[in-house]
Amino acid sequence: MxxxxxxxxxxxxxxxxxxxxxxxxxxxxxxxxxxxxxxxxxxxxxxxxxxxxxxxxxxxxxxxxxxxxxxxxxxxxxxxxxxxxxxxxxxxxxxxxxxxxxxTLDQTKFKQLTDDEGQPIDGDDLDQIVEDEDSIVYAGDSFDYDDDWAAVYRRNGKEEQVYMYEFVNDRASLFLTIEEWQDPDKDEYRIYISKPVNxxxxxxxxxxxxxxxxx
CATH class of the missing domain: 2.30.30.30 (SH3 type barrels.)
Structure with a gap:
C-alpha cells in the first residue's frame, strides 16, 4: 500500500x-x-x-x-x-x-563543509575565503574558489536579492554554489552541488x- x-x-x-x-x-x-x-x-x-x-x-x-x-x-x-x-x-x-x-545533484548544509585544513566553516567565513581564494571541502572533494557575484532573482513576479559564492572541482567536474539570500531579518544560506551538462x-x-x- x-x-x-x-x-x-x-x-x-x-x-x-x-x-x-x-x-x-x-x-x-x-x-x-x-x-x-x-x-x-x-x-x-x-x-x-x-x-x-x-x-x-x-x-x-x-x-x-x-x-x-x-x-x-x-x-x-x-x-x-x-x-x-x-x-x-x-x-x-x-x-x-x-x-x-x-x-543540480544535491543540496547540503554548512555542517557538511570544512576549509582545506579540515576546520568547520559557516557564513561568517565566506568573505575571508573569497579574499584568500581558499578551497572548501565537501564529501572528501576539494572545491576551489571560482567567483562571487550579486544577483537579483525573479520568480512569479517577485524579486529577491542573493549573493552567490561559486567553487569548482575540476577533477570531478562538480560545482559547489553557496547562495546567501539577503533577507532583511535573517540571512538564509542555500548550498548546492551541481555538475555540467552537455x-x-x-x-x-x-x-x-x-x-x-x-x-
Missing part, C-alpha cells in the same frame, strides 16, 4: 503523461533544432534517460554589489518534474561565450500548448 503523498505524486505524473498526445511529439528535425534556450513552461524533454516536465522558469540577473545597478548577465533556472520518479530537478543555463548548462544531452520531445508556435 502506497502513502497518500506517493499516490498524489503518481496521479500528478500520470495526468501529465496523458497530455502527451502522439500528434504533439516533436519530429527529429524539431528535436535537433531546439535547445534549452527555447524552453517554455509545459514543455517536456529527456536528459540522462529521464523525462522532465518544466514547471517553472526563473532567472538570476547579475547586479552591482549594492544591487543598485543591473548587469547584462543572466542565469536561467528550470524547475522540472521527473515523470519517472516524481523528483523535482533543477537545470540552469547561461551564455558565457557559449551555451553552458548544469543540473547541451546536446537535452532533447525536447513535446511542446506545451503555450509554446506550440515556437516548435
Amino acid at each position: 502506497i502513502s497518500v503523498s506517493e499516490q498524489k505524486s503518481f496521479d500528478q505524473r500520470f495526468s501529465l503523461i496523458r497530455t502527451l498526445a502522439p500528434d504533439k511529439v516533436l519530429s527529429q528535425e524539431e528535436q535537433a533544432r531546439l535547445t534549452i534556450m527555447d524552453a517554455g513552461v509545459g514543455d517536456c524533454f529527456t536528459c540522462f534517460g529521464s523525462t522532465y516536465f518544466i514547471q517553472e522558469i526563473n532567472k538570476y540577473q547579475e547586479a552591482s554589489e549594492d544591487y543598485s545597478k543591473l548587469k547584462d548577465y543572466f542565469v536561467t533556472e528550470l524547475t522540472c518534474l521527473c515523470l519517472e520518479t516524481g523528483a523535482v530537478g533543477h537545470f540552469e543555463w547561461e551564455i558565457d561565450d557559449e551555451l553552458e548548462m548544469s543540473i 547541451p546536446l544531452e537535452l532533447i525536447f520531445i513535446f511542446r506545451g500548448e503555450a509554446n506550440d508556435e515556437r516548435a
Whole structure:
C-alpha cells in the first residue's frame, strides 16, 4: 500500500503523461533544432534517460554589489518534474561565450563543509575565503574558489536579492554554489552541488500548448 503523498505524486505524473498526445511529439528535425534556450513552461524533454516536465522558469540577473545597478548577465533556472520518479530537478543555463548548462545533484548544509585544513566553516567565513581564494571541502572533494557575484532573482513576479559564492572541482567536474539570500531579518544560506551538462544531452520531445508556435 502506497502513502497518500506517493499516490498524489503518481496521479500528478500520470495526468501529465496523458497530455502527451502522439500528434504533439516533436519530429527529429524539431528535436535537433531546439535547445534549452527555447524552453517554455509545459514543455517536456529527456536528459540522462529521464523525462522532465518544466514547471517553472526563473532567472538570476547579475547586479552591482549594492544591487543598485543591473548587469547584462543572466542565469536561467528550470524547475522540472521527473515523470519517472516524481523528483523535482533543477537545470540552469547561461551564455558565457557559449551555451553552458548544469543540473543540480544535491543540496547540503554548512555542517557538511570544512576549509582545506579540515576546520568547520559557516557564513561568517565566506568573505575571508573569497579574499584568500581558499578551497572548501565537501564529501572528501576539494572545491576551489571560482567567483562571487550579486544577483537579483525573479520568480512569479517577485524579486529577491542573493549573493552567490561559486567553487569548482575540476577533477570531478562538480560545482559547489553557496547562495546567501539577503533577507532583511535573517540571512538564509542555500548550498548546492551541481555538475555540467552537455547541451546536446537535452532533447525536447513535446511542446506545451503555450509554446506550440515556437516548435
